Amino acid sequence: MSDRPFWAQEDFTGGPPRRVEGGIRIHATTGARARTWWSARFLAVLEQLGVGGRLSRGRSYARAGQIVSLDVDAGAVVALVQGTRPQPYRVRIGLRVWDKTEWRRVExxxxxxxWYAAALLAGTVPPEIExxxxxxxxxxxxxxxxxxxxDCTCPDATVPCKHLAAVFYVLAERCDTDPFTLLTLRGRDRDTLLERLRTERDGAAAPAGPAPLSDLLEQFWTGGDGPAPPRPPDTEPGAVLDQVPEPPLxxxxxxxxxxxxxxYEALARPDA
Incomplete structure (x- = not known):
């Protein structure tokens, strides 16, 4: 009998992990692959922090769909990852939330x-935001x-363990399909941020008083100096395929x- 507490004892069978029906899996077949600039920057930052080189430990878990659940909220990504034990491990990846003063400066x-509000509304995060x-x-x-x-509840002392690495894989792909993932981690989800920007702009653009009717008539047939149209989202032609469940066909x-x-790639580039 081991003197170690039961929750820290190794009881791995050495075989494959328990299969998960309907688990969350990555679509990429060659590991973490960025399709957008913000996902590429996220992976580059992981490399700089010494995390990226260890992600391969969780590649098979991420591909096999061993992640039972994954929730992204302000300050943390929380997931359940099924290993060889009956009880899934609880994984948490935390990122500091900006406080009210900091978010006020950002908004x-x-x-x-x-242009920024228009780009965010169109579902993209422009590189200039950095x-x-x-x-x-x-x-x-x-x-x-x-x-x-x-943090992971598994007994592996290595950070990241294979369960954390698997969640990083899925998180990187989630960043590709949802550019608001990192903003949500910093404390503002899509709807809240857009509403705050709308309120901020409405307050700044409050009219001083009604314009003379003659001025309105003179400008009736002319276009105003509105904002430039937003840039289209910088995504791969087949990105929509990454957002739907894999059909059984x-x-x-x-x-x-x-x-x-x-x-999809051929349709997006008809002149190629």
């Missing part, structure tokens, strides 16, 4: 330029190892989404 800076946040003394991504906390021995991806 004012974003609301000052309608410079804007830098001017506010903040960073969307963890700037140091201390900014990112990692196969084409030529490979998953249906893999067979459809070249078709």
């Amino acid at each position: 004012r800076a974003l609301a000052a330029d309608a 410079e804007l946040l830098d001017g506010a003394g903040l960073s969307l991504f963890p700037a140091a190892a201390g900014d990112l906390s990692q 196969r084409a030529g021995g490979e998953p249906l989404t893999s067979a459809l991806r070249p078709v």
Whole structure:
């Protein structure tokens, strides 16, 4: 009998983990692969913090769908990952939430330029937001190892363990399909942020008084100096395939989404 407490004892069978029906899995077949700039920056930051080189430990778990659940909220990603034991392990990846004063600076800076609000509303995070946040003394991504906390209930002392690494894989892919993932971790989900920006802009644009009717008539047939149209989201042609469950159909021995991806790419580039 081991003197170690029961929750810290190794009882691994050495075999494969218990299968999960309907588990969350990554779509990439070659590991973590970024499709958008913000996901690429997130993976690059993980490399700088010494996490990226260890992600391969959880690759098979992420591909096999061993993640039972994954929730992204202000300050933390919490997931349940099924291993060889009957009880799934609880994984938590934490990122510091910006306080009210910091978010106030961010919201004012974003609301000052309608282009940012339009881009966010269109479902993309423009690269220029990094410079804007830098001017506010903040960073969307963890700037140091201390900014990112990692915890797993498994007995593996290595950080990240395979369960944490699997969640990082899924989180990187989630960042690709939902650009608001990192903003949610910093404390503002999509609806809340857009509503705050709308309120900020409405307050700044409050009219001093009604314009003379003659001025309105003169400008009736002319266009105003409205904001420039937002840039389209910078996503891969087949990104929509990553947002739907894998259908049970196969084409030529490979998953249906893999067979459809070249078709989406061809339709997006008809002159190629």
